[in-house]
Amino acid sequence: MPAHWLEAYVVLAGIVLLMLEAFLPRKEKFLIGCLGIGALIFGLVLLFWAEAPENNKEMTRFYAWDSQAKFFKGFALLAGIMTLTLCLDYRKILAKFTANPDSDDSTGEYYCLILFAVAGMMWMASAKDLVSLFVSLELTTITLYILVAYMRRNVGSLEAGVKFLILGAISTGFLVYGISWIYGATGTTSLAAIGETMSEENSTYLLFGLALILISLAFKVGAVPMHLWIPDVYQGAPTPTTAFLSVASKASGFAVALRVLQPFFENSITAEKTTFIVAVLAGATILVGNLAAIPQTNFKRLLAYSSIANAGFILLGIAAWNSKSDLSAFQVTGFYLSVYFLMTFAAFFILGAIHRDSGSDEIAAFEGLGTRNPALAFLTTIVIGALAGLPLTAGFFGKLFAFQAAVGASLWIPISLGFVGVAAGFFYYFKIIRAMYWRKSLKTSPVKVRLLSFYVIAVLTGLIIFLGFFPQPILWLLGA
Amino acid sequence: MSVIFVLIPLLAAIAIFSGVKARITALIASGLILFLGLGSVFCWQADVWSMSFEVLTTPSIHLAMGFYDGISVIMLLLSVIVLYAAILHGGAPEGSERLWYGSSLLIGAGAIGAFLSTDLFFFYAFHELALIPTFLMIGILGKGERKEAAWKITIYLAFGSIVLLAGLLWLVNASGSESWLFKDLLASEIDPSAQKGIAALLIVGFGTLVSLFPFHSWAAPAYASAPTPVAMLHAGVLKKFGLYGLIRFYPMVSEGMQDWLGLLIVLLLGNILWVGFVTINQKRMDTLLGNSSVMHMGYIFLAFAALIEAGSASANTIAIPAAVVLMFAHGISIAMLFCLSDSIQKRTNTLELTELGGLAKAAPKLAFLFGLAGMASIGLPGLANFSGEVLVFLSGFESYKGGPLGCVQVATILALWGVVISAVYMLRAFRGTFQGPAVKNSTGVADLTFMEKMPAMILAAALLIVGLYPNSLLSLLEGCGYQVSSDATEQSDN
Structure with missing residues (x-):
């Protein structure tokens, strides 16, 4: 065919x-x-x-x-x-x-x-x-x-x-x-x-x-x-x-x-100038995306800024096109996007479940989730950790490859902005973990998650952990 | 094989989270690895312990574990002993047993994984794995100002980890090594111009994790608010990760470190003297212990500074043994102190030094064990810390050949005053808590029960064995290339 x-x-x-x-x-x-x-x-x-x-x-x-x-x-x-x-x-x-x-x-x-x-x-x-x-x-x-x-x-x-x-x-x-x-x-x-x-x-x-x-x-x-x-x-x-x-x-x-x-x-003829243009885009995107995410109180908006920030990290990998790194720009991008796929869909499924329960997209809607539905809170913790780029989750490898490529191409300014971005990321992603475990909710009724959503979240989270230990399968798909 | 040291607590934690009885499972798992750990001391050089599995080809990352050298064995010993004591001490509040024991096991698994990894990636990753339950436990089950303390430690350590990650990535990139395995990395050369920057990032990154002055202010509030097992595991074990990392990667950046020697000495004196005076001024037992643990890190950095001054492990043969023995001794003694201070609080409901007094009459065993741990931490001969501290001070003068004093020697002389400072605060705390007339809080309290005594006894035994026979640890280091006796033949660093 x-x-x-x-x-x-x-x-x-x-x-x-x-x-x-x-x-x-x-x-x-x-x-x-x-x-x-x-x-x-x-x-x-x-x-x-x-x-x-x-x-x-x-x-x-x-x-x-x-x-x-x-x-x-x-x-x-x-x-x-x-x-x-x-x-x-x-x-x-x-x-x-x-x-x-x-x-x-x-x-x-x-x-x-x-x-x-x-x-x-x-x-x-x-x-x-x-x-x-x-x-x-x-x-x-x-x-x-x-x-x-x-x-x-x-x-x-x-x-x-x-x-x-x-x-x-x-x-x-x-x-x-x-x-x-x-x-x-x-x-x-x-x-x-x-x-x-x-x-x-x-x-x-x-x-x-x-x-x-x-x-x-x-x-x-x-x-x-x-x-x-x-x-x-x-x-x-x-x-x-x-x-x-x-x-x-x-x-x-x-x-x-x-x-x-x-x-x-x-x-x-054009390689150097193109690298410069894309590196500027990458640095600015990482900085704006991550810093603007800090004051957000709405989870959907937070995810929006996080998606801007992630676009910045991918652009960093693309800017390092002519890097001496082992992975090509396509592989870095493809890997990052696959990981981003898992994390973002998991986050939106979680948001969907929370929204059905409370009718709200605010971070405050996550308060007390640690006691109202411990299983969902646990999965959310892993997803959030992956978004923040913690090691042993797939999210870490995505950022690692992007940074590694950029180090190979000596893009020092966007790299340092990238580290600032990751540090800021810890701050705003952990706000959700804080809400789940450290804040008491006015409601105490358990949060019900529809079975289909729960299975999808569990599978996605499982994949995030599996790829955090063993990322090779995605690189096979990318032809590495 | 050595992966079982991580797998057993990890699987036990998963089992606990999915509904198996918490305390008994945790005790079995940690007891099992305690025995395995003690046993492995005698056969750690066997090939059967090491394993390697390539998880990624480009860049080449392996899930590789094993005893890289004697330092790994000693750190493993420290981890399994403190983990068992922390689990045995228990004290989970009603209804939170799962989280309490599961998280403690996860912290232990992460710390052991970091010390046994022979691949840079998993070395870093396992440490992060241990940090998450630490943050959560402080935030959820902590005491006092737990939310602020948890938030502070999260931000500080996340910052430290990121700076560290930047340094490690740069290190891998500059080394041009084929894989991320320690043996490949340590065999490669790094351009001296890159070494300076890498060394700075490593000192700040690892230093924040070890509470190097001025990145130390997270430590005391976090330990004061942390649940007891978390305080024991973090102050006793996990914090040593930074020092372990510095010693491990030092040969790769030995020239770059040279440029930062002066600054490092100022910072470590900050740890010993500044934080020492801060400790004297503490009004509460838990913040006093937290600050004292920050202060003692200064001694270990002093041994590290002596190593930097000498230029290589073979030029100052006692610097690394000094650092490692003190790491072990401090880990055991601070864990014991946190464990016993929790027993004090359970009896008197307060840790304010002004509200305590005369506890020794009602609880002589508690007083004796606390006194033992306190004496150990200020370096009484016969206990493990003494061997460590003496070696540290000797290492400061190891490369001194007469003539004017170098900066490390001056620092050593100033650091000796730290011993006086710690004697002042520890003896004061002991006197205030146990001696004198009994106050209202401490009359009629029960002495330690058998189950409460057990963890402290195990830790005390470790302190005594290493204190009376330091060669039990030093002989492990001898076999792996660091010469203990100065007349030994020249050996390579790794």
Whole structure:
């Protein structure tokens, strides 16, 4: 099976489910979610069957099929599966703010939209031409606009949707403008050809174009200076959307960034300047993300800032592209994102469970969890420890590889900012542990967690610990 | 094989958290590793103890454990003895037995893992594993100002760990070593220009973990608020991790350390003299013990400074034995003091020195054991600390060849006053608590029961054995390359 059928399959599955949704009885809408999970799992199986596209000229020009593409496609599929699972336990809250409140009436489309977004992200993983890159990125982004504003009777969700739409449109503008500069300088949109035609004369125009594209990608991954939308949109959007945004959307942003930056890093004319640009982005993102997280009192906002901070650490690994380290920039990024996937989804599942219990996303809602549900508190402690980067959890290896690569590339200033960031991280992540164990809650009733959520949290936490001792499996997936 | 020293307490902790009877499981697990630890002293050089399993190929990280040399054996001994005593002492509040014993075992497992790891990654990681339950225990089950104390120790030690991590990463990177195994790292050379920076990060990082002046202010409040087993395990065992690390990696950065010798001497005198005077001024038994433990770290740093001055372990053959013996002795004596001060508090409900007095009449055994531990900590001959402190002071003059005094010699002379300072505060505390007319709090209290006596007796036995026959520890160090007698032939450092 040629690889590009994968995307076609996912889109097709989305359309079929959308049709089916129209005919399902009102109460059974969650079946769409279950079918969607099934469809994505089948897509994961197909991923192992897929072969490189045949020598069809048009398609091979747009479509890369290498370990990087495979990894990010699998990543998007898994993220889709997790988001749909999270959504199954979240649908009551979703239903509260859609048409016919408190019925599952209009929650069915939500599941289908996630499938479309996943298809877009899978294509982004393979985009090696600026045109296919732009089209796939827009497919994802436009779907995400709807997902963010899905709770249309909720002011927060609508506000988040509008903010995301306006800023997203601006960032698209930057992207198109950047692409046109690069096309103007080289006469081609293929990234491989751009690398070949690069010379002293056109490097200035190319770097200007790259800077514009990077602004747009910074928006996508949530890097400073395009990070301001993140806290508001994360807080307002439905929790599954937030999880999807912060994991899948960020990962595909990095997949594209790796492709776009490759010719620039690997050409000696532009390598130094590109390293400088990305290192500045990384340092600023780490600093702003971590320091702004300190005063947060809302867990969702805290996770938003933490996602900015994590983007900074990944950028640090990318800035060390030409490092003497053992791992390539793709491997560092891929490893960090896999770990980030586990930690962030676990955190959002925990947040979902707490939200169902208390109706609040505040850190104060965690108070007394140590006595109200010791098992969940214990798992939360591990997840938070991993987010803070404690050793013997997978989170530590993610940061370790990023720092190691950066040490190899002698990026001393961003590294020292990184250590400041990690120290700040200890402070704000441990606020949650403090709330769980040291504060007494007014409520004493036990916190009930739905079985599905609990199992997912336990499995994710188990993986975090396992990979903390034995991280090699992910590096195998990354082709190391 | 040596991984069982970590696995047994770890599995026992998991079993306890999942519902097995807490105290008995903890006692069996810690008793088992105590016997294994005592047994391993006689056969630690056997190959069967070491293991290595590559968990990651790029960079090459191994789950490698074993007795790297005699220092690891002594640290293991210290850990298993204090862990058993801490578990035996018990004292879990009603309803928190699981957390109490489970966390104590986790702290022990982490400390043992750190001392037995022969790979840099797990050396660092196991120490962090031990810190988390420490923070949680102080915060949840501590006494007095527990929240502030827990918050303070978390922030300080997290800061120390991060600085340390930066130093260790730089060390690995600059060494160009193939793997993170100690043997590969210690065999590689580091460019002298990088050594200076690495040495600074290691001193600050490890130093914060050992409460080196001026990064020490977390220690006294944390120990005062910590539940007794946590205070025993952290002050007695876990804190030694920093010194162990400094001694372990010293050969890699010996030139870089040279640049920081003067500063280190000022800081360690801060520990001995400044904190010593602070200790004299304490009004409570628990903060007094906490500060005294900070103060005694200064002596161990003094031995380390003598090592730096000499330039290598073979140039000052008694510096490392001095540091290691004192680490062991201090760990045992401070654990015993914390253990007994908890027994005092249970009887009198206070640790304010002004509200105590005349306890010896009602509780002579408690008075005797506390006196023994107190005398040990101020260096009475015949007890382990004396061997350690004498070796430290001798090591200060080991490389002195006549002529004007060097800075280490001056520091040694000043540090000798520390002995007087500690005699002042310890004897005062003893007099105030046990001698004189009995006050209201201490009349009619019961003496130590058998179960309360046991942990203190075990620790006292260790103090006496090492005190009367220091060679029991020193002979372990001889075999691994550090020469104990100065006329021994030249040997390599590792």
